[in-house]
Amino acid sequence: MSCNDIIITAVLWYLNGCMVSFYQQSDGEEQKCPLETVNLPYPNLSYRSINILKITQPAVNRLSYLATLNLQNNQLTTLPAELWQLTGLQELNISRNQIKSIPPEIGYLVNLRDFYAYNNQIQELPSQLGRLTDLRVLDLTANKLNYLPVELLSSNLNKIWVDKNELFSTKKNNMDGWKQWQKKEVSSSTIYIPSTSDDILSLRSTCIQTIGEAILDDPDQQEALQESCLTQGMLEQLSIDPKSAPRCSVCQNIMFHDDLWLMHFDSFLKLTSVPFLHRACSQICWTNLRLKLQVEKMMACNNIT
Known part of the structure; x- marks a missing residue:
């Protein structure tokens, strides 16, 4: 049997301290053989x-004292939901795994100072990462990122690494003026590029946003929606935790959709022309943001010339 046929599971639990039990199982089989504790x-x-990390729910509160968790150089593809409840964490290292996404619940780690996630498969960062006021070091080297959330611009980061990513590659063909700006010297200027000139919020997303804001004012309406004409997908969009929900880049209202976005390029901590993503909750916010970025783009252009 090859090493690729073996699945290793690590389970964190508590007994007078942090305990870790390791289990081994063959791929395709349910039975696990204990290795060590x-x-x-x-x-x-x-x-x-x-391959798999688990944290027992009863241990979460007991493990709140943990300040450091090192998971680098494993075969992890996902992280357990309980991890984001370990609010005492100050350093988290998930580098050299196969993790594809970071959930918005990372915003619960209010004490996090150092986050190392290099050499993974991360394609997008949640905006909640920018709300971690204690975060100082962020290593995202060698992932699949096309852009960064604009919230990072107002963070307290001291160091950030984004080398060996796919910045610029995904949406650049839809950006008006990409080739023109690409030829300019922009090392000391801020360049703003809207996504398109005709983005319109869909009727579905308009309904979701309107209903979602109504639920925030009266949470008791959530139960009544179960018997409404809304689809299961729409109900899931409405079932978000306000504490970890994304917010509009303009009005800071909680967002229930991701239809409207704008991209702009900015310099950040010695990085030049990094694409940052804004999200808007409504057509009004999107229009106001687009006009604002267009004005700033014109000002940047005047500074260059």
Whole structure:
């Protein structure tokens, strides 16, 4: 049997300290064979060939003291929901795995200072990352990122690494003036480029946003919606946690859709011309943001010339 046929599961639990139990199972089989259980007061789970990480729910509160969790150099593709409840974490290292996404619940890690996620498959960062006021170091080297959330511009980061990503590649063909700006010297200027000139919020998203804002004012309406004509997909969009929900870049209202966006290029912590993504909750906010960015684009152009 090859190493690729083996699945290693690590389970964090608590008994007078942080305990980790390792299990092994063959791919396609349900039965797990215990390997070992160790006491790790300061969990370092790097280089353990872990495919699956679990954290028992009863242990979450007991593990709130954990300040560091090292998961680098494993085979993880996802992270457990309980991880984002470990609010005492100050350093989290998930580097050199196969993780494709970071959930918005990372915004719960209010004490996080250092986040290392290099060498993964991350395609997009949640805007909630920019709300972590204690975050100082962010390493995103060698992922699949096409842009960064605009919220990072107002963060307190001291260091950020985004080398070896796919910045600019996905939406650049839809950006008016991409080739023109690409030829200009923009090392000391801020360049703003809207996505398109005719983005219109769909009727479906308009309904979702309107209903969602009504639910925020009267949460008791949520139960009544279960018997309405809304589809299951729409109901899921409305079932968000206000504490971790994305917010409009203009009015800061909670967003229930992601139809409207605008991209602009900016310099950030010695990085030049990095694409940042704005999201708008309504047509009004999108229009106001687009006009604002167009004005700033003209001002940047005047500065260049």
